[in-house]
Amino acid sequence: MTPDIILLLFAAGIAGGVINALAGGATLLTFPAMLAAGLPPVTANASNAVAIVPGHLLAVLADRRKVLPLDAKLWLSVLVCLAGGVIGALLLLALPERLFVLPVPALIGIATLLFLFSPRVAAWAEARRGDAEPSRGLGLSVLGLSAIYGGFFGAGLGVILTAVLSIADPNDIRRVKALKNLLATAVSMAAILIFITQGAVHWPETLVMLTGALAGGYLGGYLVRVLPAVIVRWFVILTGAVMTVVYAVKYWS
Numbered sequence: 001m002t003p004d005i006i007l008l009l010f011a012a013g014i015a016g017g018v019i020n021a022l023a024g025g026a027t028l029l030t031f032p033a034m035l036a037a038g039l040p041p042v043t044a045n046a047s048n049a050v051a052i053v054p055g056h057l058l059a060v061l062a063d064r065r066k067v068l069p070l071d072a073k074l075w076l077s078v079l080v081c082l083a084g085g086v087i088g089a090l091l092l093l094a095l096p097e098r099l100f101v102l103p104v105p106a107l108i109g110i111a112t113l114l115f116l117f118s119p120r121v122a123a124w125a126e127a128r129r130g131d132a133e134p135s136r137g138l139g140l141s142v143l144g145l146s147a148i149y150g151g152f153f154g155a156g157l158g159v160i161l162t163a164v165l166s167i168a169d170p171n172d173i174r175r176v177k178a179l180k181n182l183l184a185t186a187v188s189m190a191a192i193l194i195f196i197t198q199g200a201v202h203w204p205e206t207l208v209m210l211t212g213a214l215a216g217g218y219l220g221g222y223l224v225r226v227l228p229a230v231i232v233r234w235f236v237i238l239t240g241a242v243m244t245v246v247y248a249v250k251y252w253s
Helices: 003-022 027-036 041-062 072-094 097-101 104-116 118-127 136-152 157-168 173-197 203-223 229-252
Strands: none
Touching: 003 027, 003 041, 003 203, 003 229, 027 041, 027 104, 027 203, 027 229, 041 072, 041 097, 041 173, 041 203, 072 136, 072 173, 104 118, 104 157, 104 229, 118 157, 136 157, 136 173, 157 173
């Protein structure tokens, strides 16, 4: 790696750590940084997943009391997410590189839209308090599909999980967010285990970004008290929109 690439990845890691601490959506910045470093898209996706996974884990530890109790219902959800993460990761690695390249602009664009409308998801969840709970089987099926998406790409997974969990548990939005972090961690850990064992991770770039992400997460814990989250949100949205256009031109033109 050249010094400028090291700086790019480290800076993207710091920015991603701060963004996850303040608003979420780091993948919209860190995944394009991996691509800019010259990694093939599948390798960039796998390496990015490893580099930013501590963010979800730290969020779980910070609000672990709200996740309890660890009952059979919760364990079943975790198992579904672990299985979905594995399936999504295996699907990613099974696809020829050219077939993953084609949907990359669309995936970034969809994730950006999900992030843009995430406040409406939260408002919708709040409005649903007291509504009848849907069938457990349907909820697990939708959760499993969400986990497969998370193992395959991952950007916007938090927004998707928030919506899914709000359907099943509409009466406690803080618990929904805590469960979202736990289940996103399960998806991510399952996926990166597959990526690592299959040799899909390019470690030099990953470790540089991971170091930056850890520093950024720590910095974000301070900035969350002084920096308006709305500024970070719009920075992420604008970055995602620009990256969608850039990669649409690159892969679709």
